[in-house]
Amino acid sequence: MIPNKWLFPYDHNFDVDAFLTGLPSPRAKDTPKLAAWIQSAARENDLNPRWLLLTAEKEQSFITRRSGGQGWERAVSWVMGYGATDSHDIPRYAGTEQQVRSAAKGLRAYLTPGHKFYVGGNVGKPYRCSDGYYTPQTLAEAAQLQYTPWVKYLPDTVAVWESLFGKEQDDMITKIEEAEPLFQQARLRGETRTTLNGKAFVDYRGRSLLTAKGMCSAAQRRATEICGQDSGPFSCCATSTGQHLAGAGKRIAAIAPGALLVFRLSSPICRKCKQGVGHIVAAIKRLPDGDWLCGENTSSDSRGVPLAPGFKLSRLSEIDPHGTRLTGIYSLQQQLSQASYVPGGIVVKINDVAYLGYFDGTDAWLCIRKPDGMPHKLKVRSTAEAAGCVPPAGVVKAHFAEDPRTVYVYGPWKVPAGAVPWVRG
Numbered sequence: 109m110i111p112n113k114w115l116f117p118y119d120h121n122f123d124v125d126a127f128l129t130g131l132p133s134p135r136a137k138d139t140p141k142l143a144a145w146i147q148s149a150a151r152e153n154d155l156n157p158r159w160l161l162l163t164a165e166k167e168q169s170f171i172t173r174r175s176g177g178q179g180w181e182r183a184v185s186w187v188m189g190y191g192a193t194d195s196h197d198i199p200r201y202a203g204t205e206q207q208v209r210s211a212a213k214g215l216r217a218y219l220t221p222g223h224k225f226y227v228g229g230n231v232g233k234p235y236r237c238s239d240g241y242y243t244p245q246t247l248a249e250a251a252q253l254q255y256t257p258w259v260k261y262l263p264d265t266v267a268v269w270e271s272l273f274g275k276e277q278d279d280m281i282t283k284i285e286e287a288e289p290l291f292q293q294a295r296l297r298g299e300t301r302t303t304l305n306g307k308a309f310v311d312y313r314g315r316s317l318l319t320a321k322g323m324c325s326a327a328q329r330r331a332t333e334i335c336g337q338d339s340g341p342f343s344c345c346a347t348s349t350g351q352h353l354a355g356a357g358k359r360i361a362a363i364a365p366g367a368l369l370v371f372r373l374s375s376p377i378c379r380k381c382k383q384g385v386g387h388i389v390a391a392i393k394r395l396p397d398g399d400w401l402c403g404e405n406t407s408s409d410s411r412g413v414p415l416a417p418g419f420k421l422s423r424l425s426e427i428d429p430h431g432t433r434l435t436g437i438y439s440l441q442q443q444l445s446q447a448s449y450v451p452g453g454i455v456v457k458i459n460d461v462a463y464l465g466y467f468d469g470t471d472a473w474l475c476i477r478k479p480d481g482m483p484h485k486l487k488v489r490s491t492a493e494a495a496g497c498v499p500p501a502g503v504v505k506a507h508f509a510e511d512p513r514t515v516y517v518y519g520p521w522k523v524p525a526g527a528v529p530w531v532r533g
């Protein structure tokens with residue numbers, strides 16, 4: 109089935125120029141205006157720009173074919189196959205830009221209720237094509253059949269879509285620690301470029317961040333964008349990015365999945381900010397031996413998997429063997445509490461008095477010393493809430509932003525007997 113979102117609405121996050129450059133498509137060089145034509149035609153007609161690329165590829169292999177050779181002139185003149193009917197061509201639709209604009213306008217007509225070419229009435233009913241009947245399940249399928257009335261070409265639409273944009277992901281990947289292992293797997297499969305959430309893993313010039321090397325900042329910036337997070341703090345180099353992240357209050361106390369780690373590196377010097385460029389990686393997960401697995405783009409060929417320079421997963425102990433270069437740990441997650449989801453000691457403040465607590469990775473506990481000396485613990489949230497620490501009388505909240513690793517309890521929960529006062533140090 110062809111989902112409607114492939115056809116509409118307009119996706120302002122999709123950059124046609126970056127896509128063609130990153131593919132790479134020969135059209136990025138020999139037809140430099142194609143990207144702008146597609147982008148504006150899609151915007152003006154509220155269509156997904158990918159559908160116009162898909163159509164050009166399906167009709168004439170125009171996105172991937174080399175220039176020249178047999179059929180090239182026809183491909184240029186009838187890029188979208190619009191007005192090139194099975195019986196004759198309609199001359200006023202000839203020409204690359206004319207094709208893009210006319211096809212987009214035509215598709216919009218198919219989607220506009222009241223227009224004489226509106227296809228909404230065809231959905232769910234057998235539709236007569238040149239090679240038999242087909243019952244379109246979506247507006248996009250009905251529009252596709254109006255455009256090309258052949259049942260046998262419908263599977264091509266899906267195949268070409270997947271060849272250009274990758275297989276559909278059921279859910280958007282929004283965590284860097286989930287996205288970056290997928291980039292590494294793509295590279296291990298020998299892919300030279302990859303797409304996630306419909307966005308290519310390329311830098312702003314369209315270079316693949318899988319295979320280009322020494323692109324540490326660009327790789328983390330793009331992973332951040334692909335995951336739908338704010339890439340605003342990213343700057344000219346890792347060092348400067350770290351400074352911006354610190355300024356934005358994104359510094360966290362301990363490494364957590366998805367955290368960005370910035371390292372000192374005295375050379376080379378960044379041309380923009382004149383500091384050592386440094387290095388930036390993303391923490392993926394803690395390994396059984398306590399080391400951290402990190403995603404990075406590097407020119408190093410002596411660490412990580414795969415060894416070759418480019419995007420890879422490396423151990424923190426390989427990146428910073430002596431633990432002397434790490435200058436900051438940052439989290440872009442909106443919920444900063446995520447960043448503190450590392451098991452260990454915490455502070456439990458009950459009505460502003462601090463007690464010793466423990467966080468096990470899921471729940472916060474209050475440490476209790478029983479009269480017989482046996483250690484005991486109470487689950488903070490459920491116990492406090494059962495005692496009435498819920499709005500409006502009270503509240504229990506993990507407040508990691510200003511005061512790392514502290515759980516605050518306000519309200520009618522009396523301090524349990526045996527609670528151990530927390531002492532700094």
Ligand SMILES: [Zn+2]
Nearest residue numbers: 344345378381
């Ligand atoms: Zn810089």
